[in-house]
Amino acid sequence: MLKTISSSDLRAEIKRVLNEVGYGQAQYVVEKFGEPTAAIVSMADFELLEEAKRRQASASLREVVADLRARSQTVDAEALDALIEEARAEFYQQGQADAG
Numbered sequence: 001m002l003k004t005i006s007s008s009d010l011r012a013e014i015k016r017v018l019n020e021v022g023y024g025q026a027q028y029v030v031e032k033f034g035e036p037t038a039a040i041v042s043m044a045d046f047e048l049l050e051e052a053k054r055r056q057a058s059a060s061l062r063e064v065v066a067d068l069r070a071r072s073q074t075v076d077a078e079a080l081d082a083l084i085e086e087a088r089a090e091f092y093q094q095g096q097a098d099a100g
Helices: 007-022 043-070 077-099
Strands: 002-006 027-032 035-040
Touching: 002 007, 007 027, 007 035, 043 077
Parallel strands: 002 027
Antiparallel strands: 027 035
């Protein structure tokens, strides 16, 4: 069940909220000044989200490499390293944007 809680209420009710989330009874959206700023989810849900992000970044990189190969361009090791670093940076930026 998805619930919403203000940051001030969260401070007062953190134990209860963590118990509900930990036992899989709820997920929370935390609002600050009426705007959603964070989410509190179980570790199982968090791990699923992280795995989905990893798969998306990996698929994105595979698409880039496949596109280069389809255009009959070879990918040398240095270019591949650059593509990997670019995909990593994009992955971490997306994660920070999602968390922000």
